[in-house]
Amino acid sequence: MIQELYFDVTVIGAGPAGLAAALASDHEGAKTLLIEREARLGGILKQCIHDGFGLVRFGEKLSGPEYAERFIEQLPDSHVEVWTLSFVSEIKREKNESLLTVITREGMKRIRTRSLILATGCRERTSRQIGVHGRHCAGVLTAGTAQYYTNILGKLPTKRCVILGSGDIGLIMARRLTLEGAKVVGVYEAKPTPSGLMRNVSQCLWDFDIPLQVSKTVTRVIGDARLTAVEIASVDACMCPIKGTEEIIPCDALILSVGLIPENELAESIGVPIDFKTKGAVVDERNETLLRGVFACGNALHVNDLVDYVSESGEVAGKAAASPTNRSRGLVPVECDQSLLYVVPQRLCRNSEEMERVFFFRSARDMDNATLTVAKGEQVLFTKKFAHLRPPEMERIPITLSKKELDGNLPLRFHLEE
Amino acid sequence: MTEQKNQTSAREIVCIVCPNGCRIQCKETDGQIVCNGQKCMRGKEYAIAELTHPMRSLTTSVRTVFPDSPVVSVRTSGEIEKSKLIDVTKALGQIIVDQRIKIGDIIAENICDTGINVICTSDRLVHPY
Ligand SMILES: Cc1cc2nc3c(=O)[nH]c(=O)nc-3n(C[C@H](O)[C@H](O)[C@H](O)COP(=O)(O)OP(=O)(O)OC[C@H]3O[C@@H](n4cnc5c(N)ncnc54)[C@H](O)[C@@H]3O)c2cc1C
Numbered sequence: 001m002i003q004e005l006y007f008d009v010t011v012i013g014a015g016p017a018g019l020a021a022a023l024a025s026d027h028e029g030a031k032t033l034l035i036e037r038e039a040r041l042g043g044i045l046k047q048c049i050h051d052g053f054g055l056v057r058f059g060e061k062l063s064g065p066e067y068a069e070r071f072i073e074q075l076p077d078s079h080v081e082v083w084t085l086s087f088v089s090e091i092k093r094e095k096n097e098s099l100l101t102v103i104t105r106e107g108m109k110r111i112r113t114r115s116l117i118l119a120t121g122c123r124e125r126t127s128r129q130i131g132v133h134g135r136h137c138a139g140v141l142t143a144g145t146a147q148y149y150t151n152i153l154g155k156l157p158t159k160r161c162v163i164l165g166s167g168d169i170g171l172i173m174a175r176r177l178t179l180e181g182a183k184v185v186g187v188y189e190a191k192p193t194p195s196g197l198m199r200n201v202s203q204c205l206w207d208f209d210i211p212l213q214v215s216k217t218v219t220r221v222i223g224d225a226r227l228t229a230v231e232i233a234s235v236d237a238c239m240c241p242i243k244g245t246e247e248i249i250p251c252d253a254l255i256l257s258v259g260l261i262p263e264n265e266l267a268e269s270i271g272v273p274i275d276f277k278t279k280g281a282v283v284d285e286r287n288e289t290l291l292r293g294v295f296a297c298g299n300a301l302h303v304n305d306l307v308d309y310v311s312e313s314g315e316v317a318g319k320a321a322a323s324p325t326n327r328s329r330g331l332v333p334v335e336c337d338q339s340l341l342y343v344v345p346q347r348l349c350r351n352s353e354e355m356e357r358v359f360f361f362r363s364a365r366d367m368d369n370a371t372l373t374v375a376k377g378e379q380v381l382f383t384k385k386f387a388h389l390r391p392p393e394m395e396r397i398p399i400t401l402s403k404k405e406l407d408g409n410l411p412l413r414f415h416l417e418e
Numbered sequence: 419m420t421e422q423k424n425q426t427s428a429r430e431i432v433c434i435v436c437p438n439g440c441r442i443q444c445k446e447t448d449g450q451i452v453c454n455g456q457k458c459m460r461g462k463e464y465a466i467a468e469l470t471h472p473m474r475s476l477t478t479s480v481r482t483v484f485p486d487s488p489v490v491s492v493r494t495s496g497e498i499e500k501s502k503l504i505d506v507t508k509a510l511g512q513i514i515v516d517q518r519i520k521i522g523d524i525i526a527e528n529i530c531d532t533g534i535n536v537i538c539t540s541d542r543l544v545h546p547y
């Protein structure tokens with residue numbers, strides 16, 4: 001019979017979100033366990049050796065490993081128990097507690113925990129999910145995999161490549177591969193505007209004269225065992241390839257930077273309701289999901305572009321998980337119309353003592369001089385002007401809302417207008 | 419870029435100093451630079467530097483002798499001339515780290531005569547995990 005261990009708070013995933021969550025929970029005095037499947041802590045930051053991390057939090061341009069180290073170095077002074085090379089294979093719910101099965105080097109372990117924090121990060125979309133045709137051959141890889149090969153294994157995965165999609169990881173890899181001596185023929189984006197941050201377009205592509213080709217996509221991969229070329233075509237406004245615009249580009253790798261999706265296998269296995277807009281859990285302002293005692297943070301909750309906000313979301317979850325209340329939350333729905341891609345949190349606790357709530361949102365399209373309105377029925381509770389809004393750039397906005405303003409059953413509605 | 423009489427040229431620069439990524443419209447007339455669109459002073463400084471002597475920091479990796487971490491990440495301790503990015507990367511390609519260095523340790527001094535050191539940015543060679 002396997003012995004069952006008890007922890008007040010168990011955090012799954014030791015990226016920046018999980019590290020911040022575990023430290024915050026420990027700080028509140030809760031008995032905390034941090035579980036990571038890899039050998040090292042830091043999550044995706046281990047391979048993000050470029051700088052630009054921590055500008056908001058530390059006012060410094062740190063590389064990913066340096067940023068992670070600021071949190072990892074606090075662990076020895078804390079009471080957080082850390083398990084690496086440990087994989088959570090199953091979660092069961094019993095009343096409001098969670099029962100975890102964990103595969104570790106010493107064998108299988110069982111954990112009973114009052115609060116569970118999901119900080120499992122996100123996954124990259126692959127060619128199958130975006131419908132590129134052609135046989136499966138070596139040389140088609142995601143930008144994150146290319147980054148792992150280059151920055152962790154020290155192996156250049158290509159000599160001449162095409163990058164499909166203009167997400168930030170793809171832009172950063174375009175520069176990285178160029179510096180390492182590979183030829184990046186171009187970055188191809190099906191949408192009319194880049195999906196990464198403008199600063200990355202500028203410092204990763206323009207600096208090295210790497211062409212950014214918008215409204216173009218890869219329609220076919222060519223090659224037997226290994227990729228030898230790709231077929232590129234222009235697309236129309238509906239993203240359909242235009243006949244007659246095809247061209248063949250010889251290359252040995254196609255690198256995909258076509259988006260990230262929150263990793264939610266564990267959350268879904270216990271029935272945590274998911275928001276179809278963020279593809280992450282539905283949470284309140286304390287990052288508690290609709291299942292009591294289950295929290296989500298970081299990229300598992302919604303894909304962030306700034307690690308500083310990832311750490312913040314971990315801290316919010318860690319603090320709340322350490323001091324749970326059985327009181328009814330009195331959840332008020334938060335909704336947005338089609339002018340926004342999404343808003344997080346999707347619920348507010350009416351019964352909270354804290355009046356300031358922090359929201360994160362993305363606009364649905366590029367907007368200049370836009371006004372954000374938060375309303376309940378006809379009553380406008382908050383407005384704010386933004387000079388520029390772009391979907392790749394997430395906005396963080398604190399809003400003070402009183403108990404009275406949250407009264408009644410009407411949802412809060414977010415709306416943007418130019 | 420448009421050249422007009424009395425030497426006016428215009429260029430849009432994306433500020434990379436902070437995540438806002440302001441687009442700054444720069445106009446240069448007879449050596450005088452006028453900037454529009456930046457949200458703060460750092461943006462103006464960046465734009466002027468960009469037009470006169472563009473600087474960048476470099477992040478890359480160098481090889482090691484350790485099988486558990488065949489490469490370790492490094493960066494320049496300050497900014498170097500943009501035109502030297504490739505040269506410095508090539509010079510770093512010659513270095514092989516044979517000691518278990520930690521964050522902040524200098525692995526190359528005054529690299530390519532830039533006056534800037536190259537420092538280690540990861541503790542993966544010293545960490546138990
Ligand atoms: C390639 C890339 C480049 C980026 N560049 C920048 C940048 O320049 N500036 C910036 O500010 N931000 C950047 N970001 C954003 C920021 O770094 C990420 O948003 C942040 O690292 C996400 O943190 P996380 O903790 O949510 O997830 P992750 O860092 O992905 O961590 C999740 C962890 O959970 C573990 N895990 C998952 N499932 C299990 C399981 N079942 N059992 C045990 N462990 C599990 C994983 O192994 C991993 O360690 C970048 C992100 C990426 C992906």
Ligand code: SF4
Pocket residue numbers: 433434435436437438439440456457458459460461462
């Ligand atoms: S101008 Fe100022 S606010 Fe705008 S991106 Fe540059 S540093 Fe940031």
